[in-house]
Structures are given as C-alpha cells and as structure tokens.
Amino acid sequence: MAINWASIEKKWQKKWDILSLHETNPDNTKNKFFLTVAYPYPNSPQHIGHGRTYTLTDVYARYKRMLGFNVLFPMAFHYTGTPILAMTKRLAENDPELISAFHDVYKIPLSTIKELDEPKKIAQYFHNEIKQGMIEMGYSIDWRREFTTIDEEYSKFIEWQFKKLDSGGFITRGSHPVGWCPKDGNPVGQHDTLGDVEPELGEYTVIKFNFGDSKLVTATLRPETIFGVTNIWIHPEIEYVKISLNNEKWIVSRDSMFKFEHLITDNSSTEIIPGNSLIGKWTENPFTQMKIQLLPASFVDSKNGTGLVMSVPSHAPYDYQAIVDFTQDSNLLSKYPDIDTNNLVPIDVIKTEKYDNTPAKQLISVRNIKNQDDPQLVDATKELYTLEFNSGKMLVIAGDYSNLPVKQAKEKVKTDLIKLGLASTLHEILNSPVICRCGTECIVKMFENQWFIDYGNLDWKKDAHFSINSMSLLPPDIKVEFHNTVDWLHQKACARGSGMGTVLPWDPNWIIESLSDSVIYMSYYTISRLIKENNLNPSNLPEEFFDYVFLGIGTLKSVSEQTKIDKSLLAEIRNEFLYFYPLDSRHSGRDLVPNHLTFFVFNHSAIFPNNLWPKQIVVNGSVLMDGKKMSKSFGNIIPLRQAVKTYGADPIRLGIMSAAELLQDADFSLELVKSFNERLNRMYDLVNEIKNTPNYDVTQADSIEKWLVNRLQRTIKVSTDSMDKLRVRESLHNIVYLLDIDLQWYNRRTTLSINDKNSFLKYFFETRIKLLAPFAPFFCEEVWEMFGHKDSITLQNWPTVDETLIDESAELSEELIKNTIEDINNILKVTKIQIQRISIYVPSSWKWSIFLFALKQEQLNLKELIENSLSNPEYSEFKKNIPKFCQNLFKELSTMNSDLKLRILRVGLFDEIKILKELQSFYKTHDDIQVDLYSEDDSKIYDPKNRSIHSRPMRPAIFLE
C-alpha cells in the first residue's frame, strides 16, 4: 500500500512539537553544535532551489544530533531591503506581470493580494508561507528564537553593531557613482529595472576643445587616442547648447545637457546653437595644438556622452567610415566648401601585433562595411577597443607616453588632462537606456557622502584571512574563493535612503542596508529566546547590554542597573551566548561567497574576540530544473509547499540531496523524486512484513548473512566519513543504492527460512533506517515506530562500526563466488552454448603456496619467482606447470589493488571447494544446472578438456557442457 505522506508528516510534526525535540537550551553535560543558514528574504514563497541549502543544513543538524551533540538550529527572517518596497508599488499600480506571478505561480488568492498594500504585509505574508514550508519539509528548527530584522530589539542590536564598527574605525564616508532613478530618488540595481537589466556604468573622459570664448566638449572612452584626433563630429540636425558652469562656457548637445545640470551656474545665459551652424568651423587639439575642423556625421547620438565626438579615424571604425562617407559625397563636399579634406588623414597612435597601420580601415574592409550607419560598426569598435586596450602600445607620436601599454597610457593621459584643466570625467550608463520599473530612464548620479564599511582596510583583511585559514571550509575547494574575495573587497556602501531596516544610529537620514545588517546576527539567536520570553523591550537593550552579553564588558551589577534587567536573567543571557558561541557551522549557497559570507567573516573578526570567530562555513551549489536554470520566465519554478503536497517531503529531500555533490549545481528532476518515493514505499512494505519477527542474534550470522553484515558495517563506515565532509550525495549513494544492490544479491543467495530471513532483515533495517534518518526523517520515524520503538529516532545514536562483526573471509568468499559466476557468464556470452553441466576446478595447494608467497613480496620479480619455485623440492612434481602459472600470476598481481592483497594475506589459504559448493544450490534452484567441484589434484577428477591446469587461487578453472 502506498505511503500516505500527508498523514505521516502531520503525525510526526505534531509529535516533535509535543516533545519539543528541536528546542535547544544550554546543557553543560553535552557538547553543543550551533549551526545556521542564511535567513530568507520574504519576497516570494520558497521553491525547490531554496530547499537545497535549508535541507542540507537540516540533514547536518539531524546527523549531529544523532552523534550526541546538543544541536541548535534556529531561523529568522530578513525583512531589510528595497525589493519588497518596489513590489508594493507595483501591486498598487496593478502591474499585470506581478499580479500574475502572485496569482498564477504563487497561488495567492486575489482577495489576499488586495490586502498586501504595505511592504510589511507582503513580508509577513511570505514569512508565514516560508515558515510553513520549512515545517512541512521537516526542518528541525528551534522556532522559539525566531525574529525579523525589523523587530525593534533587533534594531538595537544592529545599532550596537554599527557603533562597534565605527569605533573600530571601519566606517568611512565618501562619494561614488551609482545608477539612479531621478523620479524615485534611489539607486537602481538589476531588480529595479524593466527587464532586470543591470546598469553598466562607464567613465567617459570629457575633453574640452577651445572654441572662441567657450569650449567644445567631447566625451570619450579612449583619452589616450587624443594624439590621433583629426576633426570633431557634429550632428548637423540636432541642437546644441552653450551652458555656463564653473567660469566656463561649454557647448554640448541639448539632449545631454541634463547630465551637467548640477554643475550649471548660470541658467540665464543658456544659448541654443543649431548643429549645422557649427560645421566647418575650426578649433584645436588642446594637447597637441593641431588645428582641426568640425565635420558633419549622422552616427553621432545626441544623448550619448555630450553629443560631440572627437574623431580618431585610425583607431575608431565609426570615425574612419564617417570620413570616407564625407569625402566621397560630392553633395556634402559642395555643401561645406570650407572643409579641408587634406586635414583628415588618419594618424596612428597605437600599435598592436595584429595591425601595422590604420587598424580601423582594415577592420572595415574585412567586415565589408559600407557606411557609418552599418550596425556592424558596433562590433568592430568593440573588437578594436578590446584588442588595443589589452595588447596595444603607444607609438612615438604619443611623446612622453610612447611605448607605454595602452592600459597605462589611458589612465596617465586622463589624469594629466584633468590636472591641466583640459578635461574632466563623466559617468554614464553604457547600456542605456536602462528604464526603472517606474518608467523613468535611469541616469548616473554621484552619491555624495555615502557611508561605507571599509573592507579595504588592510589590517582588517589580515584578520579576515587569518580567520578563514583557521576555520573549516566545506567543501575545501571553496577556500581560495574566500581569500580572493577578501583581497579585492573594498569600501562597501552600507546605508540607503529607503527600505525597511534599522536607522543608522548617528545619521537618521540613512537606513542600514541588508548586506550589512545580516553579518553577525547568528549571535542574536543565542539571546533572542530570553529576550522574547522575558518581554525585554528596546529600552532594556542599550549598548551596555550587548557589550556585556557579547563581550563581557562591565559588571553584572552595573549593567543590570543600566538595563533594568534582573541580574540573574542577565547572567543567564550571557551564559546562553557563551554556551552556544562561536558558531560551529554557517550554511549558504555559493552565490553568497563573494558578499555575505565574506562580510560575515570580516564583521566577526572586527567585533568579537577571536575565540568567538566562526568555526566552519559550508557552501552548496544551486539547483537546476531538468538541466535549466530555474526562473519565472522559464516557468519551471516549483513552489516547495506544492511539491511537498504532491510528492511528500522525504522524497523531495532525498531528491535534492542525492542530485549532486556539495558544490556542484544539482540537476533536480521530479523523476528522481518519484523514484525515491517508490523505493521508500517498497521499503515500507517490506518493513510491514518483517516488523513482528523475533530479534536476530547477529553473532550467529553465517555465510551470506555474515557477508551482508559486513557490507552494512562498510556502509556505516563510508557514509559516516562522507557525512563528516557533508558529501551527502556519496553518503546517500551508499545507504540507498549500493546497499540495495547488496540486498538484492543477498536475497538470491540466502538459504534461511522465511522467518529467519525476516528476522535477519529486521536487524539489518533497524540499522539502515538510522543511517537514513537525517535525510528522510518522517519516513524513518514511522518505520522506527513500526519496529516497536517508543522513542523518536531523532534521539537514537548514529550507528558505529562494530569491528567484531567484520569477517574478511566472508567478504573474500563472496568475491570468489561472484568472480566465478562472472567468468561463467563470460564464457556463455562468447560461446552461446546451452549448459547443463558446470565443472569447476580449484587449484592445488602448491599454487596457493606460491600465490601467498608472491603476495608477501614488496617488489615482485618474475624471474626470481620462477627460479625460486622451481628450486623448491616440495613442488618438484609440478615443475612443468610452474613457469606458466607464475607468469599469469605475475600479470594478475601487478595490477591487483593493495587492499585486496592485504585482505587475502590476512585471511590466508581457505577452502575454495567448500565456498564454491554454494554454487550448486545457486544453479540448481535457478536454472536446474548441475555443478561439480574438483580440486586440481583430485584423483577422481572429471576433466576431459584438461582445464584444471589453468586454475589459480581466487580464479578457479571452468569447463561448461
């Protein structure tokens, strides 16, 4: 009968709850194990992908619990941030895309959606949803410690954190460019834009060309090419403006004027100039003083840069093509008779190995570009830019900069131009237009007086490196990524103008941003229970409280007075923190390595003494759905709760855990979940059959039972080793698949009566179920109970290897039998004969003697082996067989695994006939085939084809008829 997952899940959720099995308090008689996983941001329900990290953490928690640790696994919810704000707005505006996601994908009733009109309500809705999902998945969480990051008490904690960072000198202030929505007045990230476009910021160098009383202002990404300027491009059909700023008058396109608005000093003097009227006029290169003219070009984009372009035909395909277009157009030439085309010869500035001169020209001819409106010019420009940037060198014409690599020359020319007052910088969105979700086009804004956490601090980096080196990282390969991250991290903006969260304690205009208020909260779990249970409120939680509890600063008496918290309670809080901290294991997906997890290391080293720094970080890969990335647009998101309803929590847990090793992306498939469901069902049926049998005395195990007990011991050993490294896939593989294969073999081989067999299987499954318990807790609890146990399997000890049960000869015997069957099958395959009779010949004792002797040799020498054996008087009557045997033996041993060699040596000579006798019943019952066994030197041997001579130890000779 199929397992009713829903009822089993309900039943055990309730039992765990009643027994408070997952609620953990300090207990000095036990070693503690404190592990946490990155708390969720509640802006959507959980899907299978989220399930991986949480399930892994829960599996680990359950494993550690069975090892006897006092395990604390808490959970909280991260309300801090802006995406929920944006969602609220979109809902208010009835954004059809979002409504559809809420209704069709998340299955939220429309009436409920209507009520979600505040950020906090959305967060609470999904918070609840996610929490329910976690309970349904069987996560063994101590919910008493739950909190959200906008709880007032938590905010006091974050205030304390920031004061600590500030007093430690880790907070700085400065300016930096950000993508910005002028309407919302907020920085924009990828999730704030239409189509989830990440704004790419680039820095233009704005070069000023003297033009009467004003400056023509061009924007370029390649200031180093200033030596090659031959002209300036103007779009004849757009409007330019003359604006006043900082004692200068700039000429820029009207469409780009807004970029300089904050610099404009005198609005009244803004003057409009038609592009056409500028063409043909003269200016000069401010750096080289070369006289150049203003030419018309249609590729000039009034919105890009300043709407004026300095023309470097040698290195810019657009410029080269525009010159060709102009000089070949007689209409234009006659329209602008003042333009001197002799002035437009390309000037090479940069050399590369690929091109000797005028690379732009060559690229254009290769690509067969016909005019300046050809879209291929974009690629050509990019190609040349990348090539010259990475491998170009400045030519002699660049004067002081000649021979410099372009990378360096670019920076140097730029800073020199700025120093000389000939240029300034302009930040711009390169992949424009980027549109904010509100519909406004985003711009770049210099964010002034931003607060930063200074991860660039070198002393701090040193501590972070040290911390990483002294902790355990799973898998170990991830360590290098942490060190790299520590190295390149620099100042990180830590506050924003809007969003939910904690107000920056010394500057109420700012709200602490989400990657900064989530770095030491693991410590808060240790005290949140007592804060909640004793109704402590923010007024009880001044700085002194946290100083005392976390750092031991102050005396119980003084702090108790300051906080109005009873001394004994205060001591209890301090004690609980000290009991659970440091954190034993931190879990998250690998996407958080370059940010959250590294920040977490940094902040611990800044705030806590080093005996309280984290001891381990575990990182797992993400989840693919049938090979594809999960995303709303692919429509392949499976909400976790829905999946639990359909397939059951345990099959899903097994499916996620067995799909891939820790760091690999897991390819999740419902097929896999279904197949686990079937396996568990089969096991369930079997347990039903065997549950009432008497206990089996394992010390009496014989033959194949002994072998299976061996296999079980082996499985305990490997799966324990794997669990310690959190190689859960490997662990499950052994517990589920490989053990199943052994079980199938056992079923074919056992000769026990059905009752005895069932009793043996009961013994076997009681252990196996324990191994499976961390992965499939509901199922294992149920089965454990079916076996008649009154207590929860959660409280059982993880199985350990019992050396007394290991019998290597049983293992070898089975190997001999399997090898022999395999050989027989091989022969059958090749000869395709129908057999009625099998004759098997085991080697005579002299072969065993030589075999064992050879095994003992560290360096086996064939010649010596043969000579040695020939000279041994005991073997004299077999002389003619010795060389051939030794040759084969030598070949076999040279590739034999050393473990197997040792095992054979430990067991020594054994009775092959006795073991192979089992084949008689094996073939009799299955195929009604007669099996005869002979020793090679048996006097009554039946051996018409003289096969017996080929027999070797562990490799009997065979004759089939």
Added chain:
RNA sequence: GCGGGGGUCGCCCAGCCCGGUCAAAGGCGUAGGAUUUAGGCUCCUAUCUCUCAGGAGUUCGUGGGUUCAAAUCCCACCUCCCGCACCA
C-alpha cells in the same frame, strides 16, 4: 579583462587531490527474459567494438609530455558556465 568552476561510455552523475582493483560506480533510459489475465511495480540479463571458453582492441574535450603504467600528474590549446557589488 580579473577571479572561480566545468567538458567522463545515450542522458544525469561519481572517480581526478593520493597514478595501478578503470571499459570506468550508481541512477535514468533502452533491449531481452522472469513474474502478471494484461499493464505497472519488482527481479534477472545485456547495453564502446570485435571475439571460434573466461580474451583482445579503442575510449574519459584536443594535442603534446612524464611514467613500467595516465580519466587521474605536467604543458599548451579549444569550449561551456558563474561572479565582478552597493543588490537580495
């Protein structure tokens, strides 16, 4: 560009650190058989090529190298994926 990770027998995925039990585990798929009224489930067998007795040959992105021996070590190359933030 910088940093990280991959490319294994139809598919997924182990093995690689520490070279030899590797024609390479396991799952899925496929084929045949057993069971079944039938189907499903389950069990057995097969699943690179050749093979006249348990054998041989060619394979682990490509090309070199080291070694008695390479999927595994070294070098070069091709190719795919991810991160590079102020955002969860």
